[in-house]
Amino acid sequence: MWFAFEKEVIGTITTYEGLPSKETIELLEDSELIKFNIEKIKELTLTDLSISHLMNGIIIEHTLYLEERLYQLQFMTSKKRYKVLYESTPEIFQEVSLTDIASYLGVTRETLSRIRSK
Numbered sequence: 001m002w003f004a005f006e007k008e009v010i011g012t013i014t015t016y017e018g019l020p021s022k023e024t025i026e027l028l029e030d031s032e033l034i035k036f037n038i039e040k041i042k043e044l045t046l047t048d049l050s051i052s053h054l055m056n057g058i059i060i061e062h063t064l065y066l067e068e069r070l071y072q073l074q075f076m077t078s079k080k081r082y083k084v085l086y087e088s089t090p091e092i093f094q095e096v097s098l099t100d101i102a103s104y105l106g107v108t109r110e111t112l113s114r115i116r117s118k
Helices: 038-047 049-075 078-088 100-103 110-118
Strands: none
Touching: 038 049, 049 078, 078 100, 078 110, 100 110
């Protein structure tokens, strides 16, 4: 589970490779979701350097995000993960249910309540 906010790009490497994604997108508010034809994008990356740079940047950004998430889940305590999330995206606590936040942090809702009360 992960969250994206206004003007953020969402996607998975599996879809870039033409495979079905294991992800489900759930929109929590009125949104405009733009779907790209990935095959056309891949064709353009071969002929248009700016598109190639754009896709490279998106893939690098996604990889860095995944690397950070892996680090957080493996090496940070749940309290530290909560603190990082709160400091980096405090608006999440107004827009997302505590159940979903707990799932994202890898804790139960009860554990999240205990962390928040401290």
